[in-house]
Amino acid sequence: MSDTLKIGNVEIARTAALAPMAGVADRAYRLMCKKYGAAYVVSEMVSAKGICYSDRKTAELCTVTDEERPMAIQLFGSEPEFMAEAVKIVLEYRPDIIDINMGCPVPKVVGTGAGSALMKDIKLAAAVTEAAVKAAGDTPVTVKIRSGWSRDSINATYLAWALEASGAAAITVHGRTRDMFYSGQSDNSVINAVKSAVSIPVIGNGDVTDLKTCREMYEQTGCDLVMIGRGSYGNPFLFREIEAGLSGTAYKSPSLEEKMQVMLEHIRLILELSEKCEELAMHEARKHAAWYMNGYYGSAKFRGRCYQLSSYAEAEALAQEFIELQRSREINLV
Numbered sequence: 049m050s051d052t053l054k055i056g057n058v059e060i061a062r063t064a065a066l067a068p069m070a071g072v073a074d075r076a077y078r079l080m081c082k083k084y085g086a087a088y089v090v091s092e093m094v095s096a097k098g099i100c101y102s103d104r105k106t107a108e109l110c111t112v113t114d115e116e117r118p119m120a121i122q123l124f125g126s127e128p129e130f131m132a133e134a135v136k137i138v139l140e141y142r143p144d145i146i147d148i149n150m151g152c153p154v155p156k157v158v159g160t161g162a163g164s165a166l167m168k169d170i171k172l173a174a175a176v177t178e179a180a181v182k183a184a185g186d187t188p189v190t191v192k193i194r195s196g197w198s199r200d201s202i203n204a205t206y207l208a209w210a211l212e213a214s215g216a217a218a219i220t221v222h223g224r225t226r227d228m229f230y231s232g233q234s235d236n237s238v239i240n241a242v243k244s245a246v247s248i249p250v251i252g253n254g255d256v257t258d259l260k261t262c263r264e265m266y267e268q269t270g271c272d273l274v275m276i277g278r279g280s281y282g283n284p285f286l287f288r289e290i291e292a293g294l295s296g297t298a299y300k301s302p303s304l305e306e307k308m309q310v311m312l313e314h315i316r317l318i319l320e321l322s323e324k325c326e327e328l329a330m331h332e333a334r335k336h337a338a339w340y341m342n343g344y345y346g347s348a349k350f351r352g353r354c355y356q357l358s359s360y361a362e363a364e365a366l367a368q369e370f371i372e373l374q375r376s377r378e379i380n381l382v
């Protein structure tokens with residue numbers, strides 16, 4: 049197995065990439081995952097039409113910093129002309145890759161014919177891709193799909209063929225159908241079928257949460273790269289752990305104290321990158337704080353307290369209290 053894959057001219061380590069996650073994987077999140085070993089990151093999805101009408105959030109969503117590279121900007125849209133125009137606009141932000149979202153299940157997106165609705169219209173999906181590829185010039189265009197619209201219309205392989213013929217440089221497959229949203233189990237056999245059908249790189253995605261499931265994704269699908277979404281919540285270390293595990297080098301899990309330090313580092317980054325005041329930016333930080341505490345004694349009670357945080361000083365005090373709770377429990381158990 050080669051150590052890297054190439055999407056166009058972009059070289060990416062074959063470890064694990066961070067999935068695009070609107071409302072979660074913002075720049076602070078991507079920088080944390082990159083610092084702890086993510087091989088590749090993707091922006092939150094951005095509306096192609098919104099960009100064409102100079103949505104004020106464009107710059108915030110599309111800025112690519114060198115620390116994040118290699119990075120893709122992800123666009124969603126169902127009109128080839130708007131897609132082409134949006135690609136030209138986002139090229140100014142110099143993404144390494146442009147990714148098109150054909151997997152989003154949310155009614156607001158699907159209702160416009162975009163996201164996973166494109167899986168029901170292969171001709172239009174191909175036209176949207178072709179328009180993006182033409183506009184992107186040397187920048188590779190990739191597409192992220194699901195296994196199909198519904199359990200009785202699984203068509204990822206046919207769609208992948210059409211997208212490859214339209215010039216897509218790689219395909220990411222999330223092994224769930226649209227009607228599953230995020231429940232049930234992701235199906236690796238569909239990813240395997242797509243990998244067998246196309247000659248461009250295939251990125252496997254769905255339910256990878258640790259080294260074991262990452263290895264299974266590589267082994268069961270033959271994919272070129274694994275992509276992780278929810279498994280990285282409060283756990284950017286996962287990327288380093290996978291990198292070490294796949295290369296057979298030693299890895300030491302972070303202690304609770306180290307995790308709390310990283311949580312505070314993440315919160316500082318959120319505050320630094322936000323244009324909002326501390327109190328409002330802390331709203332953004334709350335869910336992340338709760339995720340870093342997951343899996344420990346008393347984390348359910350602390351989750352509620354995380355959701356009340358309104359300053360960095362409070363987060364620091366809460367982290368200390370959480371550490372002390374774990375220590376006192378260890379003493380009581382001895």
Ligand SMILES: Cc1cc2nc3c(=O)[nH]c(=O)nc-3n(C[C@H](O)[C@H](O)[C@H](O)COP(=O)(O)O)c2cc1C
Pocket residue numbers: 067068069070071072091092093122149150151152192222230253254255256275276277278279
């Ligand atoms: C909160 C959230 C936001 C998401 N936003 C996007 C998005 O903007 N674009 C996209 O292609 N997929 C999006 N996804 C889907 C993920 O990229 C991924 O395909 C899915 O979560 C399955 O991977 P996982 O099991 O590793 O989480 C989102 C998922 C979640 C949970």
